[in-house]
Amino acid sequence: MLPFLTPLKITKIIQKLTRNMTWPAMFGLIIMQAAITYVLFVLANERALIEHPLQFFYYNMVVVSTVGFGDFSPQTSFGRLIVAFWQIPSGLIVFASFIGKTTQLFIDIARKNMNGSNDFSHLTGHILLFCWDKHSTKQVIQLILGDKKRHNRQILLCVTEDMENPFPEIDEVSFAKLDSFSDTQELDRVGLKTAQRIIIDGSTDDETLSIALSIATFTDKNANITAHFFDESKAKLLKIHCPYIECSIDNSAQIMVRSMQDPGSSQVTERLLSTLNGATLYSILIPDLITDTSFGELFKTFKQRYDMILIGFSKDKSGNDMSLNPTNDAIVSAGYHLYYIANERLYVEDIDWQDIN
Structure with a gap:
């Protein structure tokens, strides 16, 4: 080995080549290594190794993965030279490249799930949450999942804030970070047209109104859409333009007065709205x-x-x-x-x- 090619440098070179290699090229490299090895064994007259294609495939995989069961081995001197100077070196490179490529794939999937860059345009019948609040969004998700007989709909949390997936531990919840709620390409990425349930709860009433008006044109008219407001005038404005969107108004004042007039009514309201108890x-x-x-x-x-x-x-x-x-x-x-x-x-x-x- 040349003095400047240390194991660490070789590993970095393989990682760089693997990162830039496409999957078709990866499978092409695997086939090429196996094909050349097969032809060399034919020339070496290693009949036991090439008698059956499945047997050769098994033997080649055992060698390139460095498992080495020992149940098959070359019998001729030429065959042993092929193994020593071609099959093992080329196999190690191919095997290391495949492992690196596969590892990078899972890393990319995990990274996209965390940073919200995944494409969800394939989803149908899912639930879109256009909202983010540290406390209320978590409660919204708990209430959705608390419905014992809910359809198995994927929940997709959509935000524009600079953040990572706040719920990576919940399999039913995916995460998408959008550049804008008005960008049609971004809305296509989250499958807006095929979503069946949509909740809009912006950080302010103006944001909620803006999101609702932006998505209204592209949603399925049969989808259930709800938007939450604190200001009733903003809700009325949305209903004028989008009468099919259900608007909920903050009712903390009404609940407070009813609790004063009819003790226990706040508990009734909470129970009627919660799927958890x-x-x-x-x-x-x-x-x-x-x-x-x-x-x-x-x-x-x-x-x-x-x-x-x-x-x-x-x-x-x-x-x-x-x-x-x-x-x-x-x-x-x-x-x-x-x-x-x-x-x-x-x-x-x-x-x-x-x-x-």
Whole structure:
């Protein structure tokens, strides 16, 4: 070995070559090493090593990986020279390059997951969170995952802040760092058009409004989109331009007053909104096969058969025409959204609608 080619320098050279090598080139190098070795063994008349292609592949992999089981070996002097001066040196280079390339692949995946540069355009039916707050975002994710019968939707946290993935330990949560919430290429990267659930909770009401208006044109019209505001006027402004987006308003003042007037009401509100403890609030869409039915009949049937308590209904998905505690003779039909309290979520297919109708 030349004095200036130390093992450390050789390792660095291999790492540099591996980093710049494409995967097709990597597999081409593996095939070339095996092919040359096979031809040399043919010339050396090493019949035992080349009798079956699978046997040669096994032997070559054992040699280049330095495992050396010893169950196969060259029998001729020429064959031993081939192993000593070609198969082992070339195999070590190829094997080291492959290990380095594979290691670099996993490092790149981990790095992209941490810095938010991964491409998520392949996702469908996922949940987008356009928000970041050290405390509230974590709570939002806990509440989503707390739904015992939630669909297995991937959660994608989207931010513009200069930060790394705050939830690397949660498999259901991915992380994307965007340059801007108004960049269409960035929105395509997070699969905006195919997302089925979207939460917008900016650091300020102005940011929330800006994000909502930016993404409104590109979202699936059937997607459930909600935006959180502190200022009711900003929420009303968004509803004018995007009536299908559901706006939630900070209600801390209302809860405080109700707690003063009706002790324990804050706990009721918390339980109705949380998926982490016992019964909570859900909604379900009445399927097309249901004709006009009285609310009272549905209330009785759902309570007796499914232990659900119906509390209201709405024709609009966003609840703009909500009717809470309606009369028993109020009529509901296909396409209405029912709101109920239950220990766990029920889907349309969990209910025998034919029997109800």
